[in-house]
Every structure is written in C-alpha cells, then in structure tokens.
Amino acid sequence: MRxxxxxxxxxxxxxxxxxxMMVRLKVEGDTIVKATAExxxxxxxxxxxxxxxxxxxxxxxxxxFCVPEPDxxxxxxxxxxxxxxxxxxxxxAKYIRVMVLExxxxxxxxxxxxxxxxxxxxxxxxxxxxxDRNYVLDLFEALTGARIYHMYIWPGGVRRDFPEGFEEQVIxxxxxxxxRLNDYDDLLFESAIFQKxxxxxxxxxxxxxxxxxxxxxxxxxxxxxxDMRIDDPYEVYDKLDFIVPTGENGDIWSRAQVRRQExxxxxxxxxxxxxxxxxxxxxxxxxxxxxxxLPKGDAYAxxxxxxxxxxxxxxxxxxxxxxxxxxxxxxxxVHAITLLEDLLVGANIADVSEIMFSLGxxxxxxxx
Amino acid sequence: MSFFDLKGTLKPLTALKQxxxxxxxxxxxxYVTREAADRYRGFHYNDLEQCIGCGNCAxxxxxxxxxxxxxxxxxxxxGDSGLRPRxxxxxxxxxxxxVDVCPTGSLSLTKxxxxxxxxxxxxxxxxGVDNPQGKERISFFSTEETSLNDFARxxxxxxxxxxxxxxxxxxxxxxxxxxxxxxxxxxxSCGLCTEACPEHMHIPEYINAIARANDADAxxxxxxxxPLPEMCGKVCTRRCEDVCAIAHRGEPIAIRWLKRYAxxxxxxxxxxxxxxxxxxxxxxxxxxxxxxxxxxxxxxxYYLALRGFDCxxxxxxxxxxxxxxxxxxxxxxxxxxxxxxxxxxxxxxxxINFNTKVGKDISFREIYxxxxxxxxxxxxxxxxxxxxxxENLKGSIQAVNFLYEINNGKRVDLGDKVIVxxxxxVAIDAARVSRxxxxxxxxxxxxxxxxxxxxxxxxxxxxEEGVHIVPQAIPVKFHGDxxxxxxxxxxxxxxxxxxxxxxxxxxxxxxxxxKTIEATAVLGAIGQQGDYSFxxxxxxxxxxxxxxxFVVNEIQQTSDPKIFAGGDxxxxxxxxxxxxxxGYRAVKGIEAMLVKKDEGNVx
Numbered sequence: 005m006r007x008x009x010x011x012x013x014x015x016x017x018x019x020x021x022x023x024x025m026m027v028r029l030k031v032e033g034d035t036i037v038k039a040t041a042e043x044x045x046x047x048x049x050x051x052x053x054x055x056x057x058x059x060x061x062x063x064x065x066x067x068x069f070c071v072p073e074p075d076x077x078x079x080x081x082x083x084x085x086x087x088x089x090x091x092x093x094x095x096x097a098k099y100i101r102v103m104v105l106e107x108x109x110x111x112x113x114x115x116x117x118x119x120x121x122x123x124x125x126x127x128x129x130x131x132x133x134x135x136d137r138n139y140v141l142d143l144f145e146a147l148t149g150a151r152i153y154h155m156y157i158w159p160g161g162v163r164r165d166f167p168e169g170f171e172e173q174v175i176x177x178x179x180x181x182x183x184r185l186n187d188y189d190d191l192l193f194e195s196a197i198f199q200k201x202x203x204x205x206x207x208x209x210x211x212x213x214x215x216x217x218x219x220x221x222x223x224x225x226x227x228x229x230x231d232m233r234i235d236d237p238y239e240v241y242d243k244l245d246f247i248v249p250t251g252e253n254g255d256i257w258s259r260a261q262v263r264r265q266e267x268x269x270x271x272x273x274x275x276x277x278x279x280x281x282x283x284x285x286x287x288x289x290x291x292x293x294x295x296x297x298l299p300k301g302d303a304y305a306x307x308x309x310x311x312x313x314x315x316x317x318x319x320x321x322x323x324x325x326x327x328x329x330x331x332x333x334x335x336x337x338v339h340a341i342t343l344l345e346d347l348l349v350g351a352n353i354a355d356v357s358e359i360m361f362s363l364g365x366x367x368x369x370x371x372x
Numbered sequence: 373m374s375f376f377d378l379k380g381t382l383k384p385l386t387a388l389k390q391x392x393x394x395x396x397x398x399x400x401x402x403y404v405t406r407e408a409a410d411r412y413r414g415f416h417y418n419d420l421e422q423c424i425g426c427g428n429c430a431x432x433x434x435x436x437x438x439x440x441x442x443x444x445x446x447x448x449x450x451g452d453s454g455l456r457p458r459x460x461x462x463x464x465x466x467x468x469x470x471v472d473v474c475p476t477g478s479l480s481l482t483k484x485x486x487x488x489x490x491x492x493x494x495x496x497x498x499x500g501v502d503n504p505q506g507k508e509r510i511s512f513f514s515t516e517e518t519s520l521n522d523f524a525r526x527x528x529x530x531x532x533x534x535x536x537x538x539x540x541x542x543x544x545x546x547x548x549x550x551x552x553x554x555x556x557x558x559x560x561s562c563g564l565c566t567e568a569c570p571e572h573m574h575i576p577e578y579i580n581a582i583a584r585a586n587d588a589d590a591x592x593x594x595x596x597x598x599p600l601p602e603m604c605g606k607v608c609t610r611r612c613e614d615v616c617a618i619a620h621r622g623e624p625i626a627i628r629w630l631k632r633y634a635x636x637x638x639x640x641x642x643x644x645x646x647x648x649x650x651x652x653x654x655x656x657x658x659x660x661x662x663x664x665x666x667x668x669x670x671x672x673x674y675y676l677a678l679r680g681f682d683c684x685x686x687x688x689x690x691x692x693x694x695x696x697x698x699x700x701x702x703x704x705x706x707x708x709x710x711x712x713x714x715x716x717x718x719x720x721x722x723x724i725n726f727n728t729k730v731g732k733d734i735s736f737r738e739i740y741x742x743x744x745x746x747x748x749x750x751x752x753x754x755x756x757x758x759x760x761x762x763e764n765l766k767g768s769i770q771a772v773n774f775l776y777e778i779n780n781g782k783r784v785d786l787g788d789k790v791i792v793x794x795x796x797x798v799a800i801d802a803a804r805v806s807r808x809x810x811x812x813x814x815x816x817x818x819x820x821x822x823x824x825x826x827x828x829x830x831x832x833x834x835x836e837e838g839v840h841i842v843p844q845a846i847p848v849k850f851h852g853d854x855x856x857x858x859x860x861x862x863x864x865x866x867x868x869x870x871x872x873x874x875x876x877x878x879x880x881x882x883x884x885x886x887k888t889i890e891a892t893a894v895l896g897a898i899g900q901q902g903d904y905s906f907x908x909x910x911x912x913x914x915x916x917x918x919x920x921x922f923v924v925n926e927i928q929q930t931s932d933p934k935i936f937a938g939g940d941x942x943x944x945x946x947x948x949x950x951x952x953x954x955g956y957r958a959v960k961g962i963e964a965m966l967v968k969k970d971e972g973n974v975x
Binding site for chain 1: 377379380381383384386387395396408409410411412413431432434465466467468469472473481511512518520521522554556557558559560561580583584585
C-alpha cells in the first residue's frame with residue numbers, strides 16, 4: 005500500500021541543521037521523496053553593504069560570511085583587491101597567511117568532527133573536538149586578538165606580526181593535535197556506527213558534481229583531485245610540500261576520509277611554515293583608507309577553504325573609495341541548495357543532518 | 373563487513389581511558405576569569421590627554437558604535453574639538469579599525485571583556501572616562517608602523533639652496549598632479565584645520581576634491597570664502613597645518629601646497645571666472661568705498677561686488693596686493709600670480725583707483741560722504757625703529773622699505789656684508805633677498821631660533837641659502853665711518869630668563885659680552901605700525917584706536933557705524949589670511965547693515 009506523502013519542516017531551529025536554514029521535506033513513511041532548501045533566515049545583504057563601505061571597512065564583514073572558518077574569505081578578498089591594485093605583499097605575510105588559512109582549516113575540520121559525529125548521536129567526539137578546537141582558537145587569539153572574528157588578513161599583508169613565543173605555541177598545539185587525532189580515529193572512524201551509517205549513504209554522482217560546480221571534500225570524495233592550492237597555487241603553497249587526498253565512492257564515508265587525511269596535511273603545512281617563514285616585513289601599508297581608490301577594473305581571487313573553493317570578485321569604477329561590486333562565490337551555495345536537494349531524495353529522515361554536515365554547508369555563506 | 377563488527381564496537385570504548393581525568397580546557401570557570409591574550413581586542417581605552425577629538429574613529433566605524441560627545445573638564449581649543457569618543461558596546465564588533473586609524477594613537481583596546489549590567493544604557497561607555505583602570509590593561513594599540521594613517525608628507529620639489537640665490541626665481545616648484553593626489557589622499561577630513569583657520573576655509577572639502585581628481589571643484593570650493601587663494605597657497609602662515617591631526621605622529625598634510633596646486637591648475641583670470649562661475653547679483657544701489665587694496669580690502673570688494681554692491685578701492689600704489697605685492701619677495705610670490713588674481717577680482721566688477729593716496733589725492737571725508745559704507749584696510753606700513761645709537765647712519769635701512777624698492781624693480785646697493793635685525797618673516801625675507809643681491813648676510817635676533825615668529829620653513833630656507841643667524845644678540849650701537857656710513861654693528865649677547873607671568877622667556881643682556889660685527893648695510897626688521905594720518909581730525913577723534921589698531925566689533929565695525937576696518941590695522945595676528953577673514957566678516961557686516969536694514973529685517 006502506498007502511503008500518503010507528508011510535509012516535514014526540518015529547521016530552521018534544529019540541532020541537526022548547520023545554521024539558520026530550513027529544509028522542507030516531503031516524506032513517504034521515513035523516505036524522502038522531495039527536499040526543498042529554504043533560506044532567508046540569515047540575509048544581511050553583505051555584498052550590497054560592501055558597495056556602501058570603503059575598501060577597508062568592508063573587511064570587517066568578510067569574516068561573517070562563514071563563522072566557523074572566516075579566514076579564506078578574508079584572504080580571497082584581500083588578494084582580489086591586491087590584484088586589482090597591483091599591490092605587492094611581503095613574503096613573510098604570505099607565509100603568515102598560509103598558516104592562518106591552515107589553522108582555520110584545522111579548526112573547521114575539528115568543528116566538522118563534532119558536528120558529523122553528533123548527527124549520529126556520538127556526542128563524545130563533539131565534546132572533545134570542540135574542546136580541542138579551543139586550542140586552535142587560542143592561537144588565533146594570540147595572533148590576531150580575537151578567537152572567532154579574526155579580521156586579520158587585510159589588503160597589503162596581515163595586520164600584526166607574530167607575537168613573542170608564537171611559533172613555540174603553534175608547534176606545541178600541533179604536537180598535541182596530532183596525538184589527539186588518533187583518539188578521533190578510534191572514536192569515530194573505527195566506530196561501527198559511523199561505518200554503517202556513512203558507507204553508501206549520500207552518494208554524489210561524479211558527473212553531476214562537476215556540472216553543478218561542487219567543490220572541496222564532496223568533490224574530492226568522488227575521486228576528483230581538485231584543490232586550488234595545487235591547481236592554482238596562491239600565496240606560497242607552491243613552495244610547500246603536501247598532498248591532496250581523494251576518496252572513491254562519493255559517499256559520506258569518502259568525504260569523511262578526505263577530511264581525516266587533510267587535517268594531517270594541514271598540520272604538516274603549518275610545521276613547514278614555521279620552518280620556512282622568512283624574516284622581514286609583514287605588511288605593505290595601504291594609503292589612508294578614507295581616500296583609497298582602486299584602479300578601474302575587476303579582479304577575482306579564489307582560495308581553498310575547508311568547505312571547498314571560495315572566490316571573491318571585486319569591481320572598481322576607479323573613482324569612488326568603495327567597491328562598485330563585491331561578490332563572493334561560496335562553496336556552500338551549491339552544496340546547501342542544489343546538491344543537498346538532490347542527495348536527500350531517497351534518503352532516510354534520520355540521514356538528513358548527517359548528509360548535510362558531510363557537505364560542509366554554511367548558511368551564512370548562502371545568504372550573502 | 374559482517375553484521376556484528378566486534379572491533380568497530382569496542383574501539384569507541386577506548387574513550388573510557390579519559391575517565392576520571394579533569395577537564396583540560398576551561399578548568400576554573402566560572403570562579404576565575406580567563407586572562408585574555410596579550411593582543412586581545414576587548415573594551416576600549418582612550419588616553420584623554422592625547423586624544424584630540426578628531427573623530428576619525430567614529431568615521432571609520434561602520435556599526436555606528438562610536439559617537440563624539442563633550443566631556444566635563446575638557447575644553448575645545450585650536451587643534452582639539454573638545455569632544456571624545458563614546459562607545460556603544462552593544463554595537464561594537466571589536467574589529468579595532470578605530471584603533472588603527474587613530475592619528476594620535478590615544479585609542480586602544482584592552483584585555484577586559486566581561487561586563488554585566490541590568491541597565492542597557494550602561495553599555496554606552498566613554499573610554500578612558502568610565503574605565504580609567506583600562507590604562508593598565510591596554511592590549512591592542514597602534515604604533516607608527518601598524519597605523520593606517522599616512523604619516524610621511526610628499527616632499528615638495530624645490531630649487532637647490534645655492535641655485536636659488538642666483539636669481540629671484542620661485543623657490544618652491546609646486547606639486548605635480550600625481551604628487552598632489554597622493555598628498556591629498558593622506559587627509560582624514562577631521563576638520564580641525566577649518567577651526568584653526570582664521571577664515572575657516574573648507575579645507576577637508578577641497579582636499580577631498582583634489583584627491584578625487586576634481587581640481588575644478590577644489591577651485592570652486594576654495595573661492596567660496598577666499599578671493600586670493602593662490603597667494604595663500606604660496607605664502608599663507610598656515611595655522612591649519614599646526615593643528616593637523618596627522619602631525620601628532622607624522623608630518624601635517626601640506627594644506628598650503630595643495631591649495632597652491634589647485635589654484636595653479638587655472639592659469640588665467642578668464643579661466644578662473646569660467647571655473648568659479650560666480651553668481652553676481654543685480655546691482656543693489658549701495659556704494660562701498662575701500663581704502664587700501666591689500667588682502668582685506670580686496671576680499672571686501674570681491675564678495676560685496678558678488679552681492680551687487682558698487683565697490684571702489686582707493687590704492688596709494690601703482691599695483692594692488694598691499695604687503696603681499698610690496699613686502700613679500702618675488703621668489704616666494706611671483707607678480708604674475710598676484711596679477712592673475714587681481715585681474716579676476718576686477719572682472720567681477722570691482723573698481724580699483726590706483727595711485728590714489730587717501731588724504732592726498734582724495735580726502736577721507738569725500739570717500740565717507742560719497743559711499744554708504746567705508747572699509748579701511750590700510751595695513752601697517754610704518755616700520756618701528758630700534759632706538760639705538762647710530763641708527764640714522766647711511767646704510768642703515770628699514771627692511772620694509774628695502775623690500776618695497778626691490779619689489780618695485782629698483783636697485784639697492786647694500787655692499788657685501790648685510791646685517792638684518794629681527795626674527796620675523798620680514799627679517800627673513802630681507803635676508804634672503806640680500807643673499808640674492810650677492811651679500812653675506814647675518815641675522816641678529818634677540819631670542820632663540822625656536823622663538824622666531826618667522827615661518828620655520830622660511831628659516832630653514834634662509835639657512836640653506838647661506839644666511840647666518842646669530843640668536844640671543846641685541847644690537848646696542850651702529851658704528852659709522854667719517855663719511856657717516858655704517859661700518860659695523862655692536863651687539864651684546866643675551867641669556868633667556870623665564871617670564872614670571874608665564875609668557876615667553878625674556879632676553880636679558882649679559883654684561884661685558886659685547887661683540888662687533890662688520891657691516892656695509894643694516895636692515896632693521898623689528899615690526900611695523902599703522903599710519904593713520906589720512907584721517908581728518910573729526911574722524912581721528914571719533915574712531916577709537918587702541919595700541920595702534922582700530923577697535924572693531926565682531927563684524928569689523930569701528931566706533932563709527934559706517935566705517936569698518938580690517939587687516940593688520942585691526943587684528944593682532946597680522947597675516948594675510950587673518951586680513952582676508954576680517955574682510956569676509958566685514959562683508960557680512962556691511963551687507964547686514966545696509967541691505968537687511970533696508971529690507972527692515974535686521975535681527
């Protein structure tokens with residue numbers, strides 16, 4: 005007997021949702037027949053606001069595009085502005101930026117550990133990983149002066165140099181995290197529950213992924229080695245040694261494996277930065293921000309974030325002190341709407357949050 | 373994978389090894405407040421003494437978390453608005469941009485981040501006033517290195533020191549377009565300069581126009597309340613730059629040079645008229661007579677002419693400009709630059725009767741009777757004398773008279789050893805001109821170099837050109853030869869004694885320290901005074917004059933309501949921009965007196 009379809013509202017206030025968004029599910033029994041992503045709970049018109057602010061004031065908005073991992077947006081904006089102006093960035097600043105980006109990646113993955121595990125009821129992992137992420141936030145606090153909204157990478161370089169003893173603090177934290185990752189392996193990746201709930205669930209079709217512009221771990225989980233750090237190296241990634249892991253099946257498990265390996269690569273990169281970072285300037289000072297105009301034209305810079313490639317487009321009319329247009333291409337837009345709606349069809353209600361977390365969606369980035 | 377996965381079931385249980393361990397992240401919460409990092413961006417702190425209330429913090433803040441409010445005990449003064457930032461901690465996002473744009477470095481962020489109150493209004497803080505303890509907790513601050521302000525001025529291209537003395541060519545070459553844009557971009561538009569300018573010129577506005585590559589706009593804005601901007605662009609005493617917010621940690625914006633740049637982009641009077649395109653009102657039938665075509669008189673004439681008045685200037689000399697024409701040497705202010713501006717002023721309908729000395733060619737009485745109002749801007753033409761023995765010897769000349777002759781194109785033979793006495797701009801001008809005539813020049817000044825009232829750039833310029841300055845030297849006697857020509861100056865060294873009443877230190881002669889210096893000419897430049905002999909007795913009695921200056925009210929009106937006065941003859945600051953300011957005030961006063969009274973709506 006065919007059951008009557010029921011509409012179920014998943015979110016916006018739901019612990020299994022990655023933020024303030026909602027998925028409207030049409031279910032038959034507990035199988036989803038149609039999913040519609042509903043956004044609009046978080047719209048703050050960042051891109052429009054940026055057109056009213058000068059090139060520097062805009063930078064305080066950037067970290068709010070994606071709260072768990074704000075730095076790639078800061079970096080791509082800064083680099084787009086630098087490309088447009090032709091501003092050189094000191095070598096040391098480039099290394100510092102790479103370190104900040106990788107620390108942010110580590111923080112974002114630890115956050116994901118917790119979210120992914122909690123979506124299955126494995127709450128211990130969440131409690132541990134959020135605690136461990138705090139150590140990464142401590143590093144940010146020491147370096148940038150803030151734990152979440154760093155506002156640290158800005159056009160011309162970075163805002164401040166390393167504080168005293170920072171390198172040692174970083175190495176200590178990296179040593180600790182590396183040891184700790186084994187515990188996560190035991191608790192999450194070796195867990196029968198995770199294995200059974202992740203393998204073969206939320207499979208992304210490789211062709212569709214390419215067509216839709218899926219990026220980051222969801223794409224790499226399909227076996228496509230696509231990473232801006234390798235494909236279009238920015239800052240000093242071409243001087244660093246690391247590999248980009250890929251999966252095979254395109255399911256939740258493959259994506260988890262990609263992240264599991266990537267966090268170790270990130271720690272490796274951070275260690276290399278500490279070894280290689282040159283002495284010298286960290287900031288090529290911009291002119292007085294109130295009167296700073298950029299040449300007429302546009303520029304686009306893209307950065308690999310933990311959730312995938314994010315890009316920033318800026319356009320200047322060459323006269324005014326603010327952007328004519330500023331636009332962020334976020335990984336989450338595709339992942340949280342097009343891809344999620346597709347993957348949820350045929351899935352179980354219990355798998356909704358699990359699939360969502362595995363995609364690395366970030367609603368504030370959808371609604372810029 | 374079998375249905376029952378033994379390894380996968382047991383592995384997560386290894387978490388039990390943590391059992392009984394103490395939490396490792398936040399141990400003592402909530403009993404102990406966690407100490408923030410050394411660079412933490414917490415609540416604001418403001419050093420109230422250092423802060424100048426420029427409001428740049430409030431300008432950069434996009435959350436509108438900062439507003440500028442008065443504080444008890446802090447008075448506004450030149451270079452300090454008297455306001456201080458107040459932070460709404462409910463709006464602040466602790467980005468710290470306010471700290472990084474603070475020109476003085478007074479604003480900082482502290483390590484404090486906890487504050488609990490039931491009263492929502494108590495989240496409005498005056499940093500530094502409400503949290504004086506924050507001083508010890510400063511964590512995020514700006515240094516000259518990290519600050520977003522541009523502290524370094526674009527250097528002004530100038531002729532080489534020894535190259536200059538060969539001719540009267542203009543020393544300052546002026547910014548080119550790129551340099552002007554770059555220099556203008558340093559301005560933070562705080563407006564402290566506008567307050568300090570006697571004429572309250574719209575400085576941030578025209579600098580902004582220059583930065584936005586809109587020079588014509590800049591010229592229009594400048595002409596709004598200054599009819600002689602190119603002159604000010606070259607020789608203004610620039611009180612604006614003294615109070616520039618950027619000067620607290622760097623070099624002030626070159627406001628004067630930027631004005632010069634903007635006005636120099638317009639190279640003839642017709643073009644000025646085309647660009648400024650002033651609205652000239654229909655004639656209103658009132659006639660105003662102006663005595664003296666100096667900066668104050670020209671200002672009165674220009675703005676009254678625009679307002680429909682019939683203005684006539686009576687000028688004793690053959691050219692307009694007053695002291696700026698006859699007192700300032702041409703290497704600072706070339707004649708064609710002045711001519712251009714005068715020509716423009718004439719183009720808006722101002723009549724100038726040259727070579728008409730009031731009191732000789734026309735009586736003051738006649739001017740008074742035939743005009744509805746009279747403005748007196750006669751300046752200080754008469755030099756003070758030193759009062760030392762031998763001052764009347766041949767070769768002892770007054771610097772003002774010397775500059776007048778030179779600017780008139782006459783030759784003056786000074787010989788090869790010139791002594792200049794004084795420390796003001798006239799003394800420096802006389803010295804630098806003498807250098808250009810080929811003499812060795814020594815300036816004797818009774819106080820220290822830093823006490824000299826002359827512009828520091830002029831003093832530096834003189835030194836670069838080889839002028840020798842002897843500070844703390846008071847002349848006591850001029851020695852002459854048998855023909856009655858000066859041959860040497862005897863002076864005595866002085867020591868600086870602090871003034872008991874808090875004034876500037878006084879030079880007191882040291883007994884027995886007399887020295888003599890050889891001289892072929894001596895130029896006295898210790899100041900000038902007014903010459904009001906043109907006033908008929910009845911006016912001289914009626915008009916109140918105190919310490920050599922006309923006594924005027926806030927609209928420059930003298931004790932005779934029909935007579936207004938301005939410039940050196942009425943103010944103590946004695947510079948061109950103050951004269952222009954006097955003129956502008958008088959314009960408003962004359963207009964209010966004549967037109968508004970006529971319309972019956974005087975308030």
